[in-house]
Amino acid sequence: MYAQMVDTGLKEVRTADDMPPEERAFQARIDADIKIEPKDWMPEAYRRTLIRQISQHAHSEIVGMLPEGNWVTRAPTLKRKAILMAKIQDEAGHGLYLYSAAETLGISRDQMLADLHAGRAKYSSIFNYPTLTWADIGTIGWLVDGAAIMNQIPLCRCSYGPYARAMVRICKEESFHQRQGYDIMLAMSRGTDEQQAMAKDALARWWWPSLMMFGPSDAASVHSGQSAAWKIKLLSNDELRQRFVDQTVPQADFLGLTVPDPALRWNDETGHYDFGAIDWSEFHNVIKGNGPCNRDRLQARVNAWDEGAWVREAAMAHAEKRAAGAARAVASIQQQGRTA
Amino acid sequence: MTEFVLHASMPKIVTDLILFEYLLRLGDSPLILAQRLGEWVGKGPIVEEDLALTNVGLDLLGQARMWLAYAGEVEARCSPRGRDEDALAFHRDAGAFRNLLLVEQPNGNYADTMTRQFLFDAWHVRALQALTRSCDPRVAEIAAKGAKEASYHVERSGDWMIRLGDGTDESHAKTQSALDNLGMYTGEMFASDAIDAALADAGIGFDHAVLLAPWREHVDAVLEEATLALPAAEWMQGSGGRGGRQGVHGEHLGHLLAEMQYLQRAYPDSQW
Numbered sequence: 001m002y003a004q005m006v007d008t009g010l011k012e013v014r015t016a017d018d019m020p021p022e023e024r025a026f027q028a029r030i031d032a033d034i035k036i037e038p039k040d041w042m043p044e045a046y047r048r049t050l051i052r053q054i055s056q057h058a059h060s061e062i063v064g065m066l067p068e069g070n071w072v073t074r075a076p077t078l079k080r081k082a083i084l085m086a087k088i089q090d091e092a093g094h095g096l097y098l099y100s101a102a103e104t105l106g107i108s109r110d111q112m113l114a115d116l117h118a119g120r121a122k123y124s125s126i127f128n129y130p131t132l133t134w135a136d137i138g139t140i141g142w143l144v145d146g147a148a149i150m151n152q153i154p155l156c157r158c159s160y161g162p163y164a165r166a167m168v169r170i171c172k173e174e175s176f177h178q179r180q181g182y183d184i185m186l187a188m189s190r191g192t193d194e195q196q197a198m199a200k201d202a203l204a205r206w207w208w209p210s211l212m213m214f215g216p217s218d219a220a221s222v223h224s225g226q227s228a229a230w231k232i233k234l235l236s237n238d239e240l241r242q243r244f245v246d247q248t249v250p251q252a253d254f255l256g257l258t259v260p261d262p263a264l265r266w267n268d269e270t271g272h273y274d275f276g277a278i279d280w281s282e283f284h285n286v287i288k289g290n291g292p293c294n295r296d297r298l299q300a301r302v303n304a305w306d307e308g309a310w311v312r313e314a315a316m317a318h319a320e321k322r323a324a325g326a327a328r329a330v331a332s333i334q335q336q337g338r339t340a
Numbered sequence: 341m342t343e344f345v346l347h348a349s350m351p352k353i354v355t356d357l358i359l360f361e362y363l364l365r366l367g368d369s370p371l372i373l374a375q376r377l378g379e380w381v382g383k384g385p386i387v388e389e390d391l392a393l394t395n396v397g398l399d400l401l402g403q404a405r406m407w408l409a410y411a412g413e414v415e416a417r418c419s420p421r422g423r424d425e426d427a428l429a430f431h432r433d434a435g436a437f438r439n440l441l442l443v444e445q446p447n448g449n450y451a452d453t454m455t456r457q458f459l460f461d462a463w464h465v466r467a468l469q470a471l472t473r474s475c476d477p478r479v480a481e482i483a484a485k486g487a488k489e490a491s492y493h494v495e496r497s498g499d500w501m502i503r504l505g506d507g508t509d510e511s512h513a514k515t516q517s518a519l520d521n522l523g524m525y526t527g528e529m530f531a532s533d534a535i536d537a538a539l540a541d542a543g544i545g546f547d548h549a550v551l552l553a554p555w556r557e558h559v560d561a562v563l564e565e566a567t568l569a570l571p572a573a574e575w576m577q578g579s580g581g582r583g584g585r586q587g588v589h590g591e592h593l594g595h596l597l598a599e600m601q602y603l604q605r606a607y608p609d610s611q612w
Contacts, residue, residue, distance in 0.1 A: 062387060069381030076603040076612035077426045078371075078405050081378070086400045088381055092391040099387075134603060134612070184612075192610050300382060308385020310514070311450045313506025321506065 005122070006053045006223065007275055009045050013225040027055065030231050035161035038104035046230055050160055051105050052121075053232060055112045058098035059123035061091045063297050067131040067141065075132055083180050084137065090173045097169060101162040117302045124214050125283065128291030135188050135195070135202035141181015143203075143210040143248065149174045150244045151214070154234035163232070182251065189255040203252065204260045211275075212283045214241040220280075245273050356418035357540065359476070360411055362539050364428070365585050366471075366479075367407030368439035370486075371398035371429060372593070375458060375600050379447055389450075390494065396457070399489040406482045430604035434593045441577055441584040442525040444593045448518065451511065454500040455518035461494035462558050463529045463551060470546035479544060498562045498598075505566025512567065519563075520571045527576025528583040530555070560589070 018026055022041050029036065034043055041321075065088050071087065075081035099109045115121035126144050149171060156167040175190060188199040215221065225235035245264075252259050263276030285336040286294070377397030384390035409424040416422020423431070442460055468490050471483030504515040504566045530552040532540065539545030564570055582588045603612070 062382075065382040065390070069378075069383075072378040072381050073375060073599050074602050076610075078401065078408075078429055080612055082398060082401050082405070085378060085381075085394050085401065087395040089391055089398065092387050092394065095387055096391070114351055144344075178603050187612055191612075192607065194607055278490045304383045304385070307383075308389075308450065309510065311385035311389075311504070314511030315503050317511075318503040 006049060006056065006227065008049045008223045008226045010223070010226045013229050027229070030159045030229075032155075033231075035159045035164065036159050039146060045226075046232075047105050049227065049230070050163065050232060051102055051107050051112075054098055054102040054105075054163055055107070055115070055126070056111065056122050058095050058102060059121055060127065061095035063123045063127045063301060064144075065091050066297055066300050067127055067129070067293070070131045071134060072135050074134070075137075076182035080184070087141070087177050087180060092176065094166075094170045094173070097166040098163075101160075101166045104162045113305065117298070117305060119284060119289070122145075122287070124213060124287040125291060126209050126293045128286050129205065129209055130293050132203060132205075133198040135185070136206070138181050138184030138188060138199070139202040139206045141177050141184050142251070143181075143206050144213065145174050145177040145181060146248060147210050147213045147244050148170060149178060149241050150247070155232075157231075157234060159231035185255055185257075188323075189257055199255070200257055203257050207260050208282070209286075211241055211245070211278055212280075212286075214238075214244065216280065216283070217278075235240065242272055245275050249273050253259045260304065306320075353375070353418045356414050358538055358545065359582060360414045360418065361535055362545060363407050363411035363479075364436075364438040365535075366482075367404045367411060367428075368437050368572060369443050369460070369464075371404035371408070372396070372437070372439040372596065373443040373457075374401035374404060375596055376443065376447055376453075376456075379440060382455070385450055393453075394572055396493050396496070399486075399491065399493065401481070403486040403489070406485070410478050410482065426604065430601045431608075434589050434597055435587045437584070437589065437593060438587060439530055439584050439589075439598070440594075441534050441590060442522065442528070444584065444596060445473070445522060445525065446592055450517040451504050451514040452521070454497055454504060455522055456517060458494070458497035458501050458562070459522060459526055460554050461490060461497045462562075463526075465490035465494050466554060467529075467546070467548075468553045470551070474545070475543035492557075501562050502566045503508070503569065505563065505568040516568050519568060522574060523571040524577050526570075527573065528578035528585065531576075531579060531581070533581045533586065 014023075016027070019027065023043055026036070026040075026042060028048075029040075036046075068084060068088050068091075072081065072084055075084050099112060102112060112121065116123070126147075131140065152167050152171050152174065156164055156171060158164045158167070185199055188195040191199075205224060218224065218236045218238045221237055224233055224236060228236075249259055249264065261276045263274065265274055267274045285291070289295075374397045377393050377400070378395045380390070380397075382390065383392055405425050408428045412423045412425060412428060441459070442456060445452075446455055465487060468483045468487035472480050472487060474480045474483065501515065504511040506512070530548050532548040536545055536548055540547045559570060578584055578586075578588070584593075605612075
């Protein structure tokens, strides 16, 4: 999940009795699965929550380019390099769709970026872990994109039209990302002893952070109820996490890799895998800024933005000169028309 | 080097050896430039530019792969080894690379990157267009695909030259400085050595010198709108048949390759 803790700003789920007539009409549309569009009336808390959720998601796409960019220049074959570049290009594109979707809610991309750079907006904490070997690129595709798809497929049906439509496009590309990641893992787990060691080590490091991507357990998720009522969260954190574990464990088995959880076992009664307790102190610590790469990631984004300032200023200045030139040309033609 | 001409009586193995060398020249420049563009990932001045730089890098990488794959096939015809694209990309040392000096220059700031790109693109699109008329059908086919992409690349990099040159005082100064620094690497693009001449005579390659006038006209037109100018170059690096296309490189290429080739060199027996 790329937006893992989104505060709705509401203590409890609003009921029909709490709502003025326009909000009742709004909720009725959502209940009837009619999409909310940018010009429709919406409660301020819905708008604010969506801005938080979509911008977190957009920032995750952009920050997520960094750990992968760390290996673009060292990809082991030209084909793998091309695939990785195409994937990163998709992610930049996803960031753009999502920023555009958030802009329909009345916030500018510059404001969202300023919030990111100042540490006010979050991105998925998974990107605060380092990519140490080529197997990490495989693992990110397999687990991180796998977890993202798990979350995003339901969001294709979410109540806000521009977000739902962006998700449809993004999901199509994400499934390619997951396959390429798994393909890297397949090659490495069938490879030399050194490659197998890299694959094992990568799974050991990324497994638990991937489970944390779905956010706190349902019992600890105070804001989920309202988001569910608004249909911007369609499945609970724990439901999504369980689906992810159920899907991923057989994939790890096929690779011959061991999931680093001694408590993991198939439960015939529930028809799901049981798995061990997540270390939530690590999750909260990384969210707070204490992950291995929080500072580096944010600094890299701030540097890119600051060092690019003169480029953006030049583009603006040139566009203004062009516009002024065009205006002068029009005035001159009009002047000629009057004198003729 | 002594001049020689390919002709029908020459053994096929000789023409293949020359063609192999020529294909490395065609493949290595886009490969090295794609590697440079890959260094920009996540660091562009705006997301749209990150996307565009990666897109151009991806096009160039795709072209490099086609040239190197063909080079490997030709090598197999004329020597005991026929290396594939990865063996050629990851297991040659700097002295065996045949890229232009221009493309191995470091990224610098955005003006340096865009200036390098524009000077290259304006040459590349013409070189590829010339190669679409090659009598070697594989060369013509790869060039035709690449020329379409390169015509888009030069439009984009030319637009940026105009924006940066005719933008702010700061962007103008940075871009003129980039031109002043990179101008001396452009002469190499228009110098034909014996290999180029032999392949031009055989109808496979083209005379590099004929591209100079149209390149210059294109570059000057864009730079005029950008209020910039090419420096009056007194000396061109890589002249006299001792340039990147002959395997004589600067210091930067070794570092670029150390990074690019690291995994293949550290784990040479692995399939990835």
